[in-house]
Every structure is written in C-alpha cells, then in structure tokens.
Amino acid sequence: MTKTYSIGELAREFDVTTRTIRFYEDQGLLSPRRRGQTRVYSPADRTTLKLILRGKRLGFSLAESRDLIRMYRxxxxxxxxxxxxxxxxxxxxxxxxxxxxxxxxxxxxxxxxxxxxxxxxxxx
Amino acid sequence: MTKTYSIGELAREFDVTTRTIRFYEDQGLLSPRRRGQTRVYSPADRTTLKLILRGKRLGFSLAESRDLIRMYRxxxxxxxxxxxxxxxxxxxxxxxxxxxxxxxxxxxxxxxxxxxxxxxxxxx
DNA sequence: GGGGAAGTTTACGTTAACGTAAAGTATTGA
DNA sequence: TCAATACTTTACGTTAACGTAAACTTCCCC
The missing domain is CATH 1.20.5 (Single alpha-helices involved in coiled-coils or other helix-helix interfaces)
Incomplete structure (x- = not known):
C-alpha cells in the first residue's frame, strides 16, 4: 500500500497554497484520485507537482509545464x-x-x- | 560620434514591438535621449534592452531586471x-x-x- | 454536542506585461 | 504636393496565474 498525500501536506512541503494546487488541477496538470470529495495525491502526483514548480523557477508557463508532463509519459x-x-x-x-x-x-x-x-x- | 538606434531598429533586431520598448521605458528600465519628440537609443540603451530580454528568457520579472540593471551600475x-x-x-x-x-x-x-x-x- | 481544523465549490478581484486602436506629427521619396 | 513610413501620446482591452472571500461539509476531540 503506497503512500498518499493530502492537499495540505503538499502545500506545506512545497510552500504553495492549496488554491494553487487546485488551480493546477483545473488547468489539467494534476488529476488526483478522490476519497469521497477529498483529493488524494499519489507519489506520482507529487512528482508532477515538483516538475511544475521546477518549471516555474525557470520561467515556464503552465502550458509549457503541461507539455513537459506529457513528454514524460x-x-x-x-x-x-x-x-x-x-x-x-x-x-x-x-x-x-x-x-x-x-x-x-x-x-x-x-x-x-x-x-x-x-x-x-x-x-x- | 557614437552610433544610435531608432526604436524601430531595436524592435526589429530583438524581435519585440515598439510598444514593448516604450513600456520598458515607462517602467523605468530604459531612458533614451530625445531628438525633439523622437527617442534616440545609445549603444548602452541597447545593451540594457539586451539585458532585459535575457532576463525574460530566464523568467525574470521586469522588477527583477530593473534591479539587475541597477546592480550593473x-x-x-x-x-x-x-x-x-x-x-x-x-x-x-x-x-x-x-x-x-x-x-x-x-x-x-x-x-x-x-x-x-x-x-x-x-x-x- | 459543540467547536476547531481541514477539506470542498463557486465566484469575483488583482497584477504583470503587454496588445490594440485611435488620432496626431514629421520626414521622405515619386 | 501628396501619400506612404515612422514616429508620437493616450487609453482601454486582454491573458496568465493565482488571491481572497463566502458558504458549505466532514471529521475529530474533549
């Protein structure tokens, strides 16, 4: 049984708001599973988030990061x-x-x- | 007598619009001389513009580039x-x-x- | 059983970095 | 002389990337 993360955990770890993480999902960059209403993030989701934030540090737009994510699969x-x-x-x-x-x-x-x-x- | 550039020349050379160059001036990143109404850019102004665009490629905001310019003097x-x-x-x-x-x-x-x-x- | 704490959706607000259009001036070449 | 080019200012519009607020549910704890 592999580890999971709540949205709050990820927000704290990467120093972003939960709003930001939900926004990335809205833009199609993340698609966490759900337990009822609540979002449940896998290690792969966490890696994706990390990729997005790395892109941000290099000035990538979210569209570019989305493309990067697709390249990676x-x-x-x-x-x-x-x-x-x-x-x-x-x-x-x-x-x-x-x-x-x-x-x-x-x-x-x-x-x-x-x-x-x-x-x-x-x-x- | 040192070379000068018109706003159009710089725009063509760096593939930006004249609007963009004027905007940078508005934000305090450039201050070309004037001949009458018309802006006249020195080689130093051109270098500054190059610095700004290099910053952009690295994801810098204009505020950051302004700071960089100040560092350079x-x-x-x-x-x-x-x-x-x-x-x-x-x-x-x-x-x-x-x-x-x-x-x-x-x-x-x-x-x-x-x-x-x-x-x-x-x-x- | 009554708060917190953390989660949710919905929706309007904000900032940076220009784009776009309008209306005018100055120069230049046929 | 006149029409095209290149310049100017002013001003409203647009997009990305969230911020902020409101109103709600769920869970946990004492």
Whole structure:
C-alpha cells in the first residue's frame, strides 16, 4: 500500500497554497484520485507537482509545464505522434541550452558588478 | 560620434514591438535621449534592452531586471548601500545556481523521455 | 454536542506585461 | 504636393496565474 498525500501536506512541503494546487488541477496538470470529495495525491502526483514548480523557477508557463508532463509519459502508439514528440523534446532541449548560456553570461556580469562594488568600497 | 538606434531598429533586431520598448521605458528600465519628440537609443540603451530580454528568457520579472540593471551600475557612494548591493548580488547568484541545477535535472529527464520514446518507436 | 481544523465549490478581484486602436506629427521619396 | 513610413501620446482591452472571500461539509476531540 503506497503512500498518499493530502492537499495540505503538499502545500506545506512545497510552500504553495492549496488554491494553487487546485488551480493546477483545473488547468489539467494534476488529476488526483478522490476519497469521497477529498483529493488524494499519489507519489506520482507529487512528482508532477515538483516538475511544475521546477518549471516555474525557470520561467515556464503552465502550458509549457503541461507539455513537459506529457513528454514524460509515453501516451501514444502512433508513429507520427512519437516523431512529433521527439521533435518537441529536441526543441525543449534547445531552449534549456539557451537558458544555460544566458545564465553563464549573467554570472560573469555579476562577477563584474561585484568586483566594481568592492572597488568602490575600498575607495571610502 | 557614437552610433544610435531608432526604436524601430531595436524592435526589429530583438524581435519585440515598439510598444514593448516604450513600456520598458515607462517602467523605468530604459531612458533614451530625445531628438525633439523622437527617442534616440545609445549603444548602452541597447545593451540594457539586451539585458532585459535575457532576463525574460530566464523568467525574470521586469522588477527583477530593473534591479539587475541597477546592480550593473555603481550609483552610490554610501557604505550601507554598497554593502546591501553586495548582498543582492549574492542573492541573485544563488538564484542562478538554483536555476542551473533545475536545468540539469530537466536535461536528464529529457534524456529519459527521449530514450523511452525511441524505445516505443522501435517496438512498432 | 459543540467547536476547531481541514477539506470542498463557486465566484469575483488583482497584477504583470503587454496588445490594440485611435488620432496626431514629421520626414521622405515619386 | 501628396501619400506612404515612422514616429508620437493616450487609453482601454486582454491573458496568465493565482488571491481572497463566502458558504458549505466532514471529521475529530474533549
């Protein structure tokens, strides 16, 4: 019998509101089981939530995260769709590469800024 | 005599609308000179715009980018403020580190997804 | 058995980041 | 000279991603 989570538990763990989690479900990013009215989250649901929040930290929209979630599941036996999926994966990879490059540029700019700030401090 | 740019030139170069560029000015991120009514952008203005768009690709808000721009200029001779600036720089650096880690996790997840997709394709 | 505490639905409100349209000015090329 | 281009300001509209509030049910505890 595998572990489950309540919406409140997940909200606390990831520091989001329950409203946020329900909103993600509304947008089709999560589909927890129900015990009566109450939502019951599986470890897989929790992983999905984690994926969404990781995406948010990288500036992804919920639509992009939904796409990412779909990439992470087979979900098709159609050749065309699988090929299209490979393409979307490649596109995402390219986007991540660009973000990585952007981060590196920003890091060296921060290095510069810090050096100049320290320089200004020694001049006081 | 240093080069200048019109708003249209910059818009074309960076693939944004002129509305967007004016909006950034409205938000205090850009302050081009004027020739009469018309905005005239310096190479420094262009660099600032590039910084903003790089931030956007990383999911930064305009407020964050405004802060980044300020980090990139001395702008103070007050010890307290310089120390505070160093702190903000350190914070940004930490954020970039986390984003970098997030990207790496996502990259290996994409690797998995691609492998599984190729596997599904060979099974057809 | 009477509160809390945690869950639910429904619905209106809010903010950021522009889009879109209207109406006017300035320059430029046929 | 006139019509197309590129610029300007002003102002209302739009979308994503929730926040906030109200009104309700369920469960647990003393």
């Amino acid at each position: 087979p979900a098709s036996d159609n050749r065309q769709q699988l090929e299209a999926l490979l393409q979307r994966i490649a596109d995402k990879r390219a986007q991540l590469e660009r973000q990585l490059a952007d981060i590196q540029v920003l890091q060296t700019e921060l290095d510069d800024a810090e050096a100049r700030t320290r320089q200004a401090l020694t001049g006081l | 001395p702008a103070s001779d007050n010890r307290q403020q310089l120390e505070a600036l160093l702190q903000r720089i350190a914070d940004k650096r930490a954020q970039l580190e986390r984003q970098l880690a997030d990207i790496q996790v996502l990259q290996t997840e994409l690797d998995d997804a691609e492998a599984r997709t190729r596997q599904a394709l060979t099974g057809l």
